Amino acid sequence: MINKKVDNVKEALLGVTNNMTFMLGGFGLCGIPENAISELVRLRIENLTCISNNAGIDNFGLGLLLQNKQINKMISSYVGENDEFERQMLSGELEVELTPQGTLAEKCRAAQAGFPAFYTPAGYGTEVAKGKETREFDGKMYVLEPAFKADFAFVKAWKGDAAGNLIFKGTARNFNPLMCGAATITVAEVEELVPLGVLDPNQIHTPGIFVQRIFQGEKFGKRIEQRTVRKRS
Amino acid sequence: MINKKVDNVKEALLGVTNNMTFMLGGFGLCGIPENAISELVRLRIENLTCISNNAGIDNFGLGLLLQNKQINKMISSYVGENDEFERQMLSGELEVELTPQGTLAEKCRAAQAGFPAFYTPAGYGTEVAKGKETREFDGKMYVLEPAFKADFAFVKAWKGDAAGNLIFKGTARNFNPLMCGAATITVAEVEELVPLGVLDPNQIHTPGIFVQRIFQGEKFGKRIEQRTVRKRS
Amino acid sequence: MLDKIGIAKRIAKEVKNGYYVNLGIGIPTLVANFVRDDIEVEFQSENGVLGMGPFPFEGEEDADIINAGKQTITTMPGASFFDSATSFSMIRGKHVHLTILGAMEVSENGDIANWKIPGKMVKGMGGAMDLVASADNIIVAMMHTNKRGESKLLRRCSLPLTGVGCVTKVVTNLAVLEIKNNEFYLLERAPGVSVEVIQNATEGTLIIEGEIPEMDI
Amino acid sequence: MLDKIGIAKRIAKEVKNGYYVNLGIGIPTLVANFVRDDIEVEFQSENGVLGMGPFPFEGEEDADIINAGKQTITTMPGASFFDSATSFSMIRGKHVHLTILGAMEVSENGDIANWKIPGKMVKGMGGAMDLVASADNIIVAMMHTNKRGESKLLRRCSLPLTGVGCVTKVVTNLAVLEIKNNEFYLLERAPGVSVEVIQNATEGTLIIEGEIPEMDI
Numbered sequence: 001m002i003n004k005k006v007d008n009v010k011e012a013l014l015g016v017t018n019n020m021t022f023m024l025g026g027f028g029l030c031g032i033p034e035n036a037i038s039e040l041v042r043l044r045i046e047n048l049t050c051i052s053n054n055a056g057i058d059n060f061g062l063g064l065l066l067q068n069k070q071i072n073k074m075i076s077s078y079v080g081e082n083d084e085f086e087r088q089m090l091s092g093e094l095e096v097e098l099t100p101q102g103t104l105a106e107k108c109r110a111a112q113a114g115f116p117a118f119y120t121p122a123g124y125g126t127e128v129a130k131g132k133e134t135r136e137f138d139g140k141m142y143v144l145e146p147a148f149k150a151d152f153a154f155v156k157a158w159k160g161d162a163a164g165n166l167i168f169k170g171t172a173r174n175f176n177p178l179m180c181g182a183a184t185i186t187v188a189e190v191e192e193l194v195p196l197g198v199l200d201p202n203q204i205h206t207p208g209i210f211v212q213r214i215f216q217g218e219k220f221g222k223r224i225e226q227r228t229v230r231k232r233s
Numbered sequence: 234m235i236n237k238k239v240d241n242v243k244e245a246l247l248g249v250t251n252n253m254t255f256m257l258g259g260f261g262l263c264g265i266p267e268n269a270i271s272e273l274v275r276l277r278i279e280n281l282t283c284i285s286n287n288a289g290i291d292n293f294g295l296g297l298l299l300q301n302k303q304i305n306k307m308i309s310s311y312v313g314e315n316d317e318f319e320r321q322m323l324s325g326e327l328e329v330e331l332t333p334q335g336t337l338a339e340k341c342r343a344a345q346a347g348f349p350a351f352y353t354p355a356g357y358g359t360e361v362a363k364g365k366e367t368r369e370f371d372g373k374m375y376v377l378e379p380a381f382k383a384d385f386a387f388v389k390a391w392k393g394d395a396a397g398n399l400i401f402k403g404t405a406r407n408f409n410p411l412m413c414g415a416a417t418i419t420v421a422e423v424e425e426l427v428p429l430g431v432l433d434p435n436q437i438h439t440p441g442i443f444v445q446r447i448f449q450g451e452k453f454g455k456r457i458e459q460r461t462v463r464k465r466s
Numbered sequence: 467m468l469d470k471i472g473i474a475k476r477i478a479k480e481v482k483n484g485y486y487v488n489l490g491i492g493i494p495t496l497v498a499n500f501v502r503d504d505i506e507v508e509f510q511s512e513n514g515v516l517g518m519g520p521f522p523f524e525g526e527e528d529a530d531i532i533n534a535g536k537q538t539i540t541t542m543p544g545a546s547f548f549d550s551a552t553s554f555s556m557i558r559g560k561h562v563h564l565t566i567l568g569a570m571e572v573s574e575n576g577d578i579a580n581w582k583i584p585g586k587m588v589k590g591m592g593g594a595m596d597l598v599a600s601a602d603n604i605i606v607a608m609m610h611t612n613k614r615g616e617s618k619l620l621r622r623c624s625l626p627l628t629g630v631g632c633v634t635k636v637v638t639n640l641a642v643l644e645i646k647n648n649e650f651y652l653l654e655r656a657p658g659v660s661v662e663v664i665q666n667a668t669e670g671t672l673i674i675e676g677e678i679p680e681m682d683i
Numbered sequence: 684m685l686d687k688i689g690i691a692k693r694i695a696k697e698v699k700n701g702y703y704v705n706l707g708i709g710i711p712t713l714v715a716n717f718v719r720d721d722i723e724v725e726f727q728s729e730n731g732v733l734g735m736g737p738f739p740f741e742g743e744e745d746a747d748i749i750n751a752g753k754q755t756i757t758t759m760p761g762a763s764f765f766d767s768a769t770s771f772s773m774i775r776g777k778h779v780h781l782t783i784l785g786a787m788e789v790s791e792n793g794d795i796a797n798w799k800i801p802g803k804m805v806k807g808m809g810g811a812m813d814l815v816a817s818a819d820n821i822i823v824a825m826m827h828t829n830k831r832g833e834s835k836l837l838r839r840c841s842l843p844l845t846g847v848g849c850v851t852k853v854v855t856n857l858a859v860l861e862i863k864n865n866e867f868y869l870l871e872r873a874p875g876v877s878v879e880v881i882q883n884a885t886e887g888t889l890i891i892e893g894e895i896p897e898m899d900i
Binding site: 286323331334341358401404456465 | 728730737748794816
């Protein structure tokens with residue numbers, strides 16, 4: 001077993017600097033690397049490019065880095081519900097590259113899997129395809145999209161072990177497994193770091209080879225963005 | 234829940250005919266759809282194109298279809314250890330398209346995921362790339378490989394439910410999950426068909442949407458090709 | 467004239483036995499409530515769940531189990547969770563049979579615009595561009611006109627497109643329309659709404675063939 | 684002169700702490716037995732397992748747990764199983780640090796041939812083409828000459844290629860050689876083997892710089 005365990009978030013983020021490109025897992029506030037984000041806020045590094053499906057809300061998730069103006073460019077599919085984001089974007093302070101969600105997912109997967117680029121139908125005929133190569137296969141049009149390149153990927157899992165194996169819970173899985181191994185260094189924070197051998201080898205979502213550092217996260221807030229319930233009848 | 238359960242292999246294979254293209258899961262004899270193969274032998278349909286990493290052995294797996302001369306063309310990555318196969322291939326009775334294993338896997342995944350083709354470095358500069366488009370990305374050369382097209386995919390899983398959800402065991406997973414949803418109709422045979430709700434939604438390897446028919450398999454032989462053991466010291 | 471609930475009810479009739487369905491945010495989400503319970507249907511949400519159920523009972527919300535609208539949900543027996551790449555494999559690979567989503571504009575050739583108002587609103591396309599680029603069966607749920615009373619069924623969309631030539635049907639507060647041959651075909655009128663009202667509210671080419679029945683919802 | 688075990692022992696020294704390693708069929712498989720046990724290493728097999736262990740005890744074989752050579756195996760704590768696409772993501776994505784495989788021919792520019800003898804033998808490339816096209820560190824384990832005594836280290840391969848310009852090192856029964864600048868650089872001699880013997884058994888350009896040490900295995 002190759003040991004990936006580090007003691008805390010500080011050690012896990014060694015080497016992050018200004019001007020880097022980061023991938024951050026999560027959909028909305030679900031499955032986001034809360035500990036890594038807090039540490040990035042504390043470190044005050046800036047001029048960052050962040051690849052993440054969403055941009056958090058004003059006072060949680062990536063919203064915290066936005067408030068601090070640490071982010072220079074966001075690559076996301078959906079950025080609603082964030083006033084500070086909208087302000088920075090419309091004022092031109094923040095560069096935003098909107099990418100169809102399936103394309104965003106596959107650009108991560110391509111980076112993980114060593115594919116340089118791929119053809120997808122998403123965005124053909126729209127401004128997303130502007131300046132990009134398009135091509136017909138079997139009578140349908142596709143857009144060529146390159147794989148992402150990033151320095152660090154920050155992901156959040158439910159359970160993990162020292163070998164770097166990860167298991168996610170529910171829809172908190174989302175982009176997290178795709179970002180593992182898609183950046184030079186992948187840092188995983190887990191709710192529960194279990195002893196080696198506890199996880200069933202047949203039920204690993206992300207094999208440890210895709211993870212360089214893993215640590216036990218602290219105080220996960222796990223906020224709910226839209227609390228919807230029904231009454232008991 | 235959309236019910237995919239059928240009563241037996243006969244019902245599961247309704248619609249298979251001569252001249253079709255099939256995908257068959259498995260690596261060597263590990264995780265092969267034994268029940269489907271037996272039924273194809275019984276049905277005596279012929280002039281088949283089979284996509285499968287290997288071609289079985291003389292008296293098991295796809296070797297049974299070869300003995301019957303039901304297969305016209307094989308698309309595989311490795312076909313050693315099969316005398317009848319070698320004879321048919323060298324005599325020209327059998328057409329063989331050898332494909333790098335990772336390319337074979339991805340051609341299945343591309344079909345499943347709606348990608349028309351992909352660029353892979355495998356086979357560049359070899360006869361595998363002959364006649365294919367090649368292209369440079371970041372100083373490295375890649376070959377464009379199209380997605381597979383197939384009429385039926387036959388896969389074998391460990392456990393499954395009526396919704397078509399599948400769980401595989403150990404290395405019997407291999408190509409099986411990638412072929413699900415990669416053909417017009419996917420037929421899954423399982424060692425154990427469990428009641429709906431028994432499988433943990435978090436631990437499904439193949440969501441039921443990729444499977445059209447599922448049935449409880451019978452009498453799995455699960456032969457071992459190379460029995461290697463060590464002595465107890 | 468229909469309200470949002472009415473639109474959802476009418477669209478629910480388009481959901482057939484054996485369908486996997488992706489519901490967009492807003493009116494489409496309501497459709498799930500009105501699907502006949504004697505047919506087999508599964509709802510997919512692109513953030514990574516198949517087999518969505520109703521909202522959880524109070525106190526049973528789980529922050530790790532949400533839909534694409536970020537609402538807390540439950541799952542049905544036979545459900546599964548998966549990553550975003552697998553989710554879009556389902557969509558891009560045409561395994562999802564029906565996509566229902568909202569729009570700001572639809573044109574007579576089936577273009578749709580629903581993600582951006584230049585200089586004003588840029589929330590992003592989320593999964594909509596993947597959905598409309600891949601699905602064979604796309605129903606748009608929307609009001610027939612915008613807040614200024616202008617038609618949203620146009621000859622050409624004025625807003626940045628989400629997808630081209632992809633919408634197959636539109637269900638509005640006034641009518642059900644099919645898009646074919648680069649024209650809107652009027653199929654049904656909302657209760658109490660005349661053909662003339664629909665004609666006046668439709669900027670794109672409207673084809674009216676024979677007697678147009680009132681919706682049965 | 685080394686036997687197969689000797690070659691495996693020498694290659695085992697190339698396996699460094701923290702390496703994920705893919706071992707081909709034949710001599711490479713033996714390498715696992717000789718890796719120092721004070722370093723952290725994991726073995727990947729392209730049929731879908733990471734963290735391979737030794738062969739099972741008699742009676743404990745599981746038909747569902749095999750390596751790429753179709754041999755029954757066991758797994759170590761921390762192991763994982765995955766599908767073939769994920770397996771080649773590890774390989775193509777350069778997450779595997781070292782690939783060790785056999786060859787029929789290697790050329791001085793790093794080409795390798797190991798999958799086909801036209802008209803005679805066609806077993807297929809299996810995962811070898813993916814491995815050699817992607818890995819940065821590829822060691823070939825083979826005999827220096829074939830059964831007819833002809834060199835397998837050539838100016839140009841005569842057999843159909845598996846990959847081009849990819850081999851970084853060759854370990855044979857006679858020597859350890861590095862491939863750079865389109866030449867074979869002699870690094871080490873097998874015990875008791877002279878430089879002259881190696882020179883005579885090598886058809887490709889052989890660079891001999893200074894005193895060539897004997898292997899320490």
